[in-house]
Amino acid sequence: MTVPATIPAHDLRAMLVSERPPRLLDVRTPGEFETVHIAGAYNVPLDLLREHRAEIRQHLDDDVVLVCRSGQRAVQAEETLRSAGLLNVHILDGGITAWVASGFAVNRGAARWDLERQVRLVAGLIVALGILVSIVFPWAKWVAGAVGLGLTFAALTNTCAMGALLSRLPYNRGARCDAQAVVCQLVDSAATDKKAS
Incomplete structure (x- = not known):
């Protein structure tokens, strides 16, 4: 079956109830x-996927x-998996945002801010404080300028250093999520799928 690189939410929903549903890897933070x-x-956070791509790829x-949230981190994850030799990898178009907007079922837990919203908050606070502090210390305006350059670089390279740093905070870590746990889940599900066949 030929599947496009980007899959709309309604097509994915149909695939999930098919005889051979795809594996869903959510690359957001825990x-x-x-x-x-x-x-x-x-749940295979993007940084964990990058670090253990070969090991994870063996079980896919x-x-x-x-x-991911909107598709941007999934694009980076796709590049990572394709460079590891996995060719049957696709992206949910619009991410979990599109899935929820389509009214499809989800599992919900405690509400937390998504990573992109956290980046906007921190960047905005740094810029605002940099401008305010520059009234007393003129050099502080360069802090605001550095954040602006960082955001520009993030947009041009489709990466985000601030997002990567924020993803490491305990708030974003959630439940234990490490390579060994992910690989165990993938192996267990593969064994279950083979028994069911």
Whole structure:
């Protein structure tokens, strides 16, 4: 079956109830995943996926659909998995945001701010404080300028250093999520799928 690189939410929903559903890898932070996720998805944060791509790739034989908030981190995850040799990887178009907007079922937990909203808050606070402090210390205006340059660089490279740093905070860590736990989940589900066949 040929599946496009980007899959709309309604097509993914149909695929999930098919005879051979794809594996869903949610590349958001554990905190974001705990807030809302598609049932059956595995939480493999982007930084963990990058670091352990070869090990995780060994346990992905079926079609894989990557999920994040809006699709940006999933694009980076797709590049990571393709560079590790996985060709049957796809992206949920519009991410979990599009899935929820379509009215499809999700598992919900405690509400937390998503990573992109946290980046906007921290960047905005740094700029505002930098301008205020520059009234007394003129050099502080360069802090605001550095944040602006950082955001510009993030947009041009489709990366975000501030987001990567914020994802490491305990608030975003949520439940334990490490490579060994992810691999165990993938192995267990593969064994269950083979028994069911």
